[in-house]
Amino acid sequence: KMLRSAAPLLLRAAPRFPAHFSASLRFFPLHRRCSRGSVDGKREIARRNSNRSIASSSVGMASNNSPDAAPPTHSSTVTLSSGETIQISGAPTLSPSEFRNAIDSALFKQWLKNMQGSSGILTKEQMSLKQVHIQGVDMFGRGVGFLKFKADVFDNETGKKVPGIVFSRGQSVAVLIILESGGEDYVVLTEQVRVPVGRLILELPAGMLDDDGNDIVGTAIREVEEETGISLHVADMVNLTAFLDPSTGCRIFPSPGGCDEEISLFLYRGHVKQETITALHGKEMGLRDHGELIKVHVAPYRTLWHMTVDAKALAAIALYEMAQREGLLASSSG
Amino acid sequence: KMLRSAAPLLLRAAPRFPAHFSASLRFFPLHRRCSRGSVDGKREIARRNSNRSIASSSVGMASNNSPDAAPPTHSSTVTLSSGETIQISGAPTLSPSEFRNAIDSALFKQWLKNMQGSSGILTKEQMSLKQVHIQGVDMFGRGVGFLKFKADVFDNETGKKVPGIVFSRGQSVAVLIILESGGEDYVVLTEQVRVPVGRLILELPAGMLDDDGNDIVGTAIREVEEETGISLHVADMVNLTAFLDPSTGCRIFPSPGGCDEEISLFLYRGHVKQETITALHGKEMGLRDHGELIKVHVAPYRTLWHMTVDAKALAAIALYEMAQREGLLASSSG
Structure with missing residues (x-):
């Protein structure tokens, strides 16, 4: 279902x-x-008590040097529990409310928590999250059903990007x-x-x-x-x-x-x-x-x-x- | 990998x-x-011999009454083995080559074949495919790695749309x-x-x-x-x-x-x-x-x-x- x-x-x-x-x-x-x-x-x-990772988040319009065909028109930030601030951009096809819904969705918040959890890939400090680009949002009624984004995650030792495309459900x-x-x-x-x-x-x-x-x-x-x-x-x-x-x-x-x-x-x-x-x-x-x-x-x-x-x-x-x-x-x- | x-x-x-x-x-x-x-x-x-389902496919620019935030700017068609012609649209964030790559990709062709195969959901004529909207393409090097699209598939008896969002890998x-x-x-x-x-x-x-x-x-x-x-x-x-x-x-x-x-x-x-x-x-x-x-x-x-x-x-x-x-x-x- x-x-x-x-x-x-x-x-x-x-x-x-x-x-x-x-x-x-x-x-x-x-x-x-x-x-x-x-x-x-x-x-x-434990999950409900660990919501602190998302400290700030604001929506704005900004240009961005994305490698995509068209530049994203949405921009926001989230602050990780480490104190680092991560840029979040969104595809221009998203309406302002879709972009806002994506960032505020339980799906996206849960992913950020997983990344920073006790077995999360950011926790051991071998990997760094630099930015996230929201590629698509599928609304099911008033809620976010599916979310698709690309996370720029780097291996700190080699500086190489690891595969970071996420279909979130x-x-x-x-x-x-x-x-x-x-x-x-x-x-x-x-x-x-x-x-x-x-x-x-x-x-x-x-x-x-x-x-x-x-x-x-x-x-x-x-x-x-x-x-x-x-x-x-x-x-x-x-x-x-x-x-x-x-x-x-x-x-x-x-x-x-x-x-x-x-x-x-x-x-x-x-x-x-x-x-x-x-x-x-x-x-x-x-x-x-x-x-x-x-x-x-x-x-x-x-x-x-x-x-x-x-x-x-x-x-x-x-x-x-x-x-x-x-x-x-x-x-x-x- | x-x-x-x-x-x-x-x-x-x-x-x-x-x-x-x-x-x-x-x-x-x-x-x-x-x-x-x-x-x-x-x-x-069997797969190689059943490529006939894609009879025609042309890329153009067209306006479209999509319910998305921004209208798609790409348009093409494919012809099913039933003879029906299906509209394919693409998000304006896609470059013309990305849209072309998506439609020509093995991923998309295979999906069309599955839909029309002996156990495909179009085969029993209880369902109809009306149009497809290509939401996103992730290129891995020169090839299409992931594809995301939305297929408008209808239950012929009720006229209702069935869930049709596809993350294709x-x-x-x-x-x-x-x-x-x-x-x-x-x-x-x-x-x-x-x-x-x-x-x-x-x-x-x-x-x-x-x-x-x-x-x-x-x-x-x-x-x-x-x-x-x-x-x-x-x-x-x-x-x-x-x-x-x-x-x-x-x-x-x-x-x-x-x-x-x-x-x-x-x-x-x-x-x-x-x-x-x-x-x-x-x-x-x-x-x-x-x-x-x-x-x-x-x-x-x-x-x-x-x-x-x-x-x-x-x-x-x-x-x-x-x-x-x-x-x-x-x-x-x-």
Whole structure:
């Protein structure tokens, strides 16, 4: 799901799945959230308390010696926690409000925080950030959906620039839903139109976090409900990415060479009747008025690994299999 | 690795790893390429023979009622295989040559082909492509590195637009290298600065394919050599993504909601002496003059799943583990 909007909250009031099914999922949780599940909460608190890196920011119009075809017409600055002031320029195609929205966006602020965080590339002082050029802003309604910018980051030892083009889309979540029925484990997948790859593909139910990025598990549950009609409870969700070493930040990066996206992966396991599997398969979901048309697919878990091209589905399989092998999950009763 | 350049070919002439190590890797392959390894070759031939979709394309200057802040100043058309003509506009920040390069790029042509391919979203006639707006072009040397555009794709039934912003970076490859030594399986990882995520992260050796996209396994071998100094032979590479169902296209999508990237994953397994493991670990590699500084890390395979945030590493674990479980790989003698 690509929309960041408040609309889902309204739509959720109208149940889109028979109540008995929600109930059957609610009453048979196989396990509770693992002990490491609190990592995200701690990270979020740390995140909110570390907003000091952006000390000043002002918009103006200025000429600039950019190597681009046309000179940028927007200019601003941000001050890093080191005290250094960084020039921010913007492409002239951006309206003043788009440029302002870009600099003020949670996406851009989060990137600056990541750069200066305890494992950030500016922290060890081997690299320097000299300037940032905002190349494009894609508004989703009133919020910044995607941001694209070029950061001039230099290796202090060689003076050479390191690759610095960033497609920014922020945090997302995905859920591996395993439903045991009649001795077989099934997974719930979504099929939707994905213009970037030009195809319909089978994926884990997933979605982007809102700007504040605080409610990861809540977003996961909301996206599953919107995309599949299945109601899950917070207490039954296992954060698979919380099994990663805490030093990693406990989220996975799908494309770290070009994109800032980070994904939290969750696991839900439950028992359902065969009718539920049948009712789910082929169900049409999604906010069609927002351009989302989603078909639900249900497939045996054992076939998932060779029927999906979704990297987050494969990553979830790896975490689930390895966590099971190491005895970190309650064993399935299936 | 983010650079698309011919430079690696020159650099490969100077061996950057002791010859005895290359030799030790060459002489102990555990298996040969699986029978499904030819899928990629067939796809490539199909790809070269299906270039007819772009029948006409001309650059001009025109005004346009774009909803963007400034009207695009570039205009062109492409004709789809259906006979429909699609308007292509470009942001005024693009130089005429950048706009031309964008439309002529392998990235854009491949996207048009994907849209119209046998599993393409235009093929079933439920969706229509109306126009494309080229928002940005990032040149890597003389070639198009990244492309960003917005495609207006409509659901024919509802008339609503589907999410259509595309960050285009094309095909890439990554290799899971498992080296058995003294009864332990080790993996070879690279650590490099990743500006988009603001951090140094551990990843599988990986890289982007050249524009023609024809030499997938060759690119994988070249990237491994550049990033780790290890020389692998084509015959010892197992295409893990070739285990995917042929209907999927046999490549994984790391971020299909925003990015066209597709990754082929390979496996190499071999035996080495303990000194080789020691020599590899902490080795510095990369084309530092091109802004790449890569540190090689070697870690036990059994710890990989919780020490990496690289989705392609986790996806490779899933494919490797499941292929092994189903007896599709020769068993390791370690």
